[in-house]
Amino acid sequence: MWLFLGSECLLFGGLISTYMLYRGRVADGPHPDQIYDIPFTSVSSFVLLMSSLTMVLAVSSAKRKDDARTNLWLIVTAILGATFVGGQVYEYTTFVREGLKLDTSLFGSSFYVLTGFHGLHVSVGVIMLLATAGIIKKNRITGDKPEVVELVGLYWHFVDIVWIVIFTLIYLIPA
Amino acid sequence: MAIIIKTTSNSQSLGAMRRPVHTTGWKQWVFTVDHKKIGIMYGVVALVFFIIAGVEALLIRLQLSMPDGKVLSADMYNQMFTMHATTMVFLFAMPMAASFANYLLPLQIGARDVAFPRLNALSFWLFLTGGLILNASWFLGGAADGGWFMYAPNSGPVFSPSNGVDFWVLGLQIAGVASLLGAINLIVTVLNMRAPGMTFMRMPVFTWMILVVQFLLVFSLPVITVALVLLMFQRSFGATFFDVSQGADPLLWQHLFWIFGHPEVYVLILPGFGIISEVLPTFSRKPLFGYPFVVFSGASIGLLGFGVWAHHMFASGLGPVSVAVFSVSTMAIAIPTGIKIFNWLLTMWGGKIWYTAAMKFAVGLVVLFTIGGLSGVTHAVAPSDTQQTDTYYIVAHFHYVLFGGMVFGLFAGFYYWWPKVFGKMLNEKLGTWNFWLMVIGTNMTFGPMHILGLQGQPRRMYIWTEARAGEGFFNFGFWNLFASVGSFVLAVGVLFFLINIVYTARKGTVAPLDPWDARTLEWLTTSPPKEHNFDRIPVVHHLDQFFHMKYEEDEATHSMKQIAQGEDLVRNEEAHADAHIHMPSPSYWPFVMALGVGILGMGVIYGVPVMVVGAAVVLLSTFGWVLEPATASESDFDSPSDDGHTKEITSFV
Numbered sequence: 001m002w003l004f005l006g007s008e009c010l011l012f013g014g015l016i017s018t019y020m021l022y023r024g025r026v027a028d029g030p031h032p033d034q035i036y037d038i039p040f041t042s043v044s045s046f047v048l049l050m051s052s053l054t055m056v057l058a059v060s061s062a063k064r065k066d067d068a069r070t071n072l073w074l075i076v077t078a079i080l081g082a083t084f085v086g087g088q089v090y091e092y093t094t095f096v097r098e099g100l101k102l103d104t105s106l107f108g109s110s111f112y113v114l115t116g117f118h119g120l121h122v123s124v125g126v127i128m129l130l131a132t133a134g135i136i137k138k139n140r141i142t143g144d145k146p147e148v149v150e151l152v153g154l155y156w157h158f159v160d161i162v163w164i165v166i167f168t169l170i171y172l173i174p175a
Numbered sequence: 176m177a178i179i180i181k182t183t184s185n186s187q188s189l190g191a192m193r194r195p196v197h198t199t200g201w202k203q204w205v206f207t208v209d210h211k212k213i214g215i216m217y218g219v220v221a222l223v224f225f226i227i228a229g230v231e232a233l234l235i236r237l238q239l240s241m242p243d244g245k246v247l248s249a250d251m252y253n254q255m256f257t258m259h260a261t262t263m264v265f266l267f268a269m270p271m272a273a274s275f276a277n278y279l280l281p282l283q284i285g286a287r288d289v290a291f292p293r294l295n296a297l298s299f300w301l302f303l304t305g306g307l308i309l310n311a312s313w314f315l316g317g318a319a320d321g322g323w324f325m326y327a328p329n330s331g332p333v334f335s336p337s338n339g340v341d342f343w344v345l346g347l348q349i350a351g352v353a354s355l356l357g358a359i360n361l362i363v364t365v366l367n368m369r370a371p372g373m374t375f376m377r378m379p380v381f382t383w384m385i386l387v388v389q390f391l392l393v394f395s396l397p398v399i400t401v402a403l404v405l406l407m408f409q410r411s412f413g414a415t416f417f418d419v420s421q422g423a424d425p426l427l428w429q430h431l432f433w434i435f436g437h438p439e440v441y442v443l444i445l446p447g448f449g450i451i452s453e454v455l456p457t458f459s460r461k462p463l464f465g466y467p468f469v470v471f472s473g474a475s476i477g478l479l480g481f482g483v484w485a486h487h488m489f490a491s492g493l494g495p496v497s498v499a500v501f502s503v504s505t506m507a508i509a510i511p512t513g514i515k516i517f518n519w520l521l522t523m524w525g526g527k528i529w530y531t532a533a534m535k536f537a538v539g540l541v542v543l544f545t546i547g548g549l550s551g552v553t554h555a556v557a558p559s560d561t562q563q564t565d566t567y568y569i570v571a572h573f574h575y576v577l578f579g580g581m582v583f584g585l586f587a588g589f590y591y592w593w594p595k596v597f598g599k600m601l602n603e604k605l606g607t608w609n610f611w612l613m614v615i616g617t618n619m620t621f622g623p624m625h626i627l628g629l630q631g632q633p634r635r636m637y638i639w640t641e642a643r644a645g646e647g648f649f650n651f652g653f654w655n656l657f658a659s660v661g662s663f664v665l666a667v668g669v670l671f672f673l674i675n676i677v678y679t680a681r682k683g684t685v686a687p688l689d690p691w692d693a694r695t696l697e698w699l700t701t702s703p704p705k706e707h708n709f710d711r712i713p714v715v716h717h718l719d720q721f722f723h724m725k726y727e728e729d730e731a732t733h734s735m736k737q738i739a740q741g742e743d744l745v746r747n748e749e750a751h752a753d754a755h756i757h758m759p760s761p762s763y764w765p766f767v768m769a770l771g772v773g774i775l776g777m778g779v780i781y782g783v784p785v786m787v788v789g790a791a792v793v794l795l796s797t798f799g800w801v802l803e804p805a806t807a808s809e810s811d812f813d814s815p816s817d818d819g820h821t822k823e824i825t826s827f828v
Binding site for chain 1: 358
């Protein structure tokens with residue numbers, strides 16, 4: 001998992017670099033300063049951050065062999081993650097209505113591909129969390145259960161850390 | 176594919192398919208998770224792609240053999256050189272190295288398989304899927320034609336409207352995922368599954384070089400993935416990343432591509448270096464000179480390889496500071512490479528040389544790679560590179576290092592390890608013909624390109640005319656014809672190898688288990704190895720453990736005297752075999768998932784409904800994979816011999 005996450009760092013690094021290069025290039029359409037809703041995105045970032053906390057609680061419950069609690073926290077994490085994705089979907093539809101699409105400008109293309117990839121990773125994570133909870137419920141884990149939850153946790157924390165970097169660089173630092 | 180509800184349960188299953196157990200027929204290959212079978216499949220497919228890419232090269236050389244060539248139109252020519260390079264790099268060289276690594280690495284470290292056997296199978300099937308998608312372009316509207324480095328904006332939808340580039344982008348993304356998963360697998364295998372006593376500095380050099388390559392892949396593949404994704408979004412979904420009218424920077428693609436592209440060339444050559452680091456000591460009857468230096472220089476080449484990428488961009492307008500910095504770092508990287516050359520030479524110096532075909536190819540690598548390396552050093556000097564770039568001088572350089580280096584290394588590996596893998600010895604006489612034709616062919620084809628390049632013949636030029644061909648010694652016409660003839664000599668050399676394979680399959684001598692009196696653990700097995708590799712996991716006390724099991728230092732004369740033969744050692748292992756050996760069971764899911772990924776990829780070109788189907792197959796196969804029972808049954812697949820006699824040698828071919 002660490003190796004995979006290492007390669008993902010390079011992947012997001014490339015996408016973030018592309019965004020940083022192109023963030024101000026708006027031949028057409030809205031400029032970042034005009035379109036970002038920082039308060040809204042801050043709330044959804046907070047939701048994602050809290051999901052990392054609940055993930056830690058899930059891992060801790062797994063280590064204590066408390067399956068019921070583990071599943072509870074896994075599901076809560078998944079719900080928070082899904083909320084974050086929901087927030088992204090809302091943000092995207094708002095931006096499209098305000099005139100920023102994938103093909104509008106370099107800023108538009110870079111924004112959607114970067115955050116879209118991140119959103120995709122969160123979505124895959126949500127599926128993993130729910131699947132893990134389901135497999136624990138059905139008692140189908142053959143290996144080391146705490147380790148499995150810990151690996152899922154590593155992935156989830158990575159996705160969260162990437163978001164912290166993205167949020168800071170693209171929303172908080174003015175273009 | 177129906178979900179079967181199992182009523183019996185040795186693993187509390189709910190709706191999971193049973194695991195396949197086939198040991199014969201095509202199903203033993205399609206569902207296998209055995210690293211040896213996967214290695215062989217990689218090798219066969221890579222060899223087929225080698226021939227395809229070779230034919231593409233011969234067509235190029237035919238076109239350039241005469242003035243006003245009529246063999247290929249300009250458009251076809253572009254497709255030909257793009258696909259030749261792409262196929263050679265991604266569908267031959269990398270997978271052939273994967274073939275060697277998959278087969279040999281677990282054996283060299285005393286393991287029974289890799290860390291994640293199903294993932295290993297998935298890597299192979301994804302590679303095949305990617306390769307097929309890439310080459311499907313030939314039949315579905317024309318192949319990619321932007322050069323293997325596919326510079327954008329030229330490769331964007333405006334200047335490359337046919338689907339060729341789309342197939343290229345998709346095929347490579349899929350093959351890239353295959354390599355990434357393989358890299359993770361092999362790193363975890365080396366970190367966790369070495370035999371007891373095998374510290375890092377007791378690992379064979381081949382294993383070390385493969386390990387370095389896997390780290391290079393983990394960190395370089397994502398960067399080309401970004402480039403491919405950006406291009407894919409531009410071409411298929413309307414994004415503007417390379418749209419200069421919107422303000423896009425043409426250098427974005429170049430940087431992203433070459434940050435991958437440079438480590439990639441070390442990915443290509445290090446396996447060859449690893450192979451000859453095994454072959455040269457064996458056939459010099461001497462240990463490798465300076466093992467720690469060879470290991471550390473390999474690791475430094477890997478690390479430094481990330482710091483030189485812009486030497487591919489010296490003529491792109493980077494500015495003098497960047498150019499100077501990259502020029503210096505490129506010169507620096509010649510140092511660890513040079514160290515290796517000296518270590519190999521000193522390994523042979525004073526040794527008792529046994530000139531088998533494998534040894535010939537290994538020596539060939541040392542000589543030819545050095546020639547290629549010398550031209551490489553001239554490219555590092557940015558002012559001279561400004562003249563050389565985009566000329567045939569560069570083509571000469573990289574073909575000497577890639578063909579003379581990588582391919583010769585692979586051929587050394589073929590001749591060296593064929594007895595172990597297939598239980599038969601490749602014919603030495605045919606091997607000698609193979610070698611000499613390839614050496615002569617390589618030099619005839621690529622040697623003149625140094626001259627052609629410095630005299631001004633540009634790359635990617637589909638035609639040349641008599642009027643502009645120059646005079647005397649430097650006449651383009653003469654040297655182009657010479658090179659083209661050379662390429663056919665080379666092709667005949669390769670043909671001898673293929674003939675050797677068929678001959679060996681039919682009439683080859685059966686191989687003993689240790690034909691070369693070798694040094695490393697993969698030889699402490701039958702030829703071919705049993706399914707579980709080792710009857711008993713060896714305990715390692717030395718570098719070149721197998722050698723030390725056969726030879727001991729004589730206190731009186733301080734020379735090595737033989738205390739055992741390979742056969743005795745393997746028989747001894749059989750006598751002490753482990754009672755219960757559990758091997759991972761075959762599985763349907765890697766094959767199915769790769770199919771799903773292929774459908775998903777094609778959907779990017781042919782429409783969202785296809786993507787949805789592909790995604791569904793991938794999602795379902797993920798669940799199938801995770802939920803399938805751990806093993807098919809409790810029985811061992813190949814119980815060790817329990818009557819003391821060595822098992823009969825069988826052969827696969």
